[in-house]
Amino acid sequence: MRDVIVIKALQQINEQGLKFTTAGLAQKLGVSKRALYQHFNSKEDLLGAVFDSILNDLRQQISRIALDEHLDSVEKLKALMLASPKALGPLTEQVLNDVRRFMPNQWEKFEKYFEDKWEKIELVINQGVERGLFRPVNLTILQKIYMGTVEKLSDFNFLMQNNSTLRNAITETAEILIYGIMAPDCRDTHPSAQAL
Template sequence: MSREGRRRADAERNIEAILDAALECFSEQPDASMTSIAQAAGVSRVTLYTHFPSREDLLGQVLDRAVSNAAVVLDAEALDEGTAVEALSRLIRSAWHILAGYRNLMTAASAVLSPRQVRGYHKVVLQRVERLIARGRDEGSFRTDLPQPWLVTVFYSLIHVAADEVGAGRLKQRDAADVLEATVLGALMSPATIGR
């Protein structure tokens, strides 16, 4: 391997180590310092800043990684199987499990990124929600009296509010998935299907 090839391989290893360490550090402590992330990654601060010039840049890359990991987990849920209501119930529980693990990461992101930027990182997950809601509307299970983008926003907002409530101690972690599922389905279900 050429010297340039070795440098590129070293840089790639450093980037991976930094992203892995940052994901772990931010997930444990939302205000983790760049110094502590560099130490956890086994690189110098200079190396960290060479690849990620700001905390915002690093958080953006970490969010990309977290969302990609989430997409893999959600894809394993076979969201095309069963009714849209059944699939959405599975999605809510999986999404909650993922978000619960990344709650502090979202706190860190919210401190430096705008709400619009944070939501943008969720696009890959929200596309799955949008498809499920569209299928549920076609099946007659989900509301058609409200705009579909609003229903997606309801899902997104409720799952993040649940994380905030758990973090504030107003909702028990062990109850959150059940509460979230009941609330989201209650908000999305067509009035004609409630009580069937």
């Protein structure tokens, strides 16, 4: 029952934000509020379980990608950058913003996940440099570019104004970071590209 509650709670969170009520959740589940509190001590405890489930799913994906010997460095890098929750489903951009603003203890867990993910990204980049797939770059600057971009792209209003989703925006970011903006045919022939 606990897993069912967590899944339904995520749906409520994505539909109503963090302001959803446990009474409304209990009604959707067809159980009493008391039944919810047999599994969770409070709404905050329930939210923590939802976010922990999402982060555990993401950590497992990141580990699988990093250890996958069938992927080359470019494929691994792209997969790491695009990892998103699969088991429960993703959080909306608005909810992520609300977690950042109103639940700092939970947001710290997300930040720890981002740090762990970046360590794996750096490892893949370094392997790619050793194999000649990537040119050496300042990884501290690249991290700032990537993390800063993801943070800015997570802005719900920006995504709505540009008729985009966070997944689409991060996919585009990954493409730009991995392949740049120069057309593939021009990279080998343009004098400026050869100087880089």
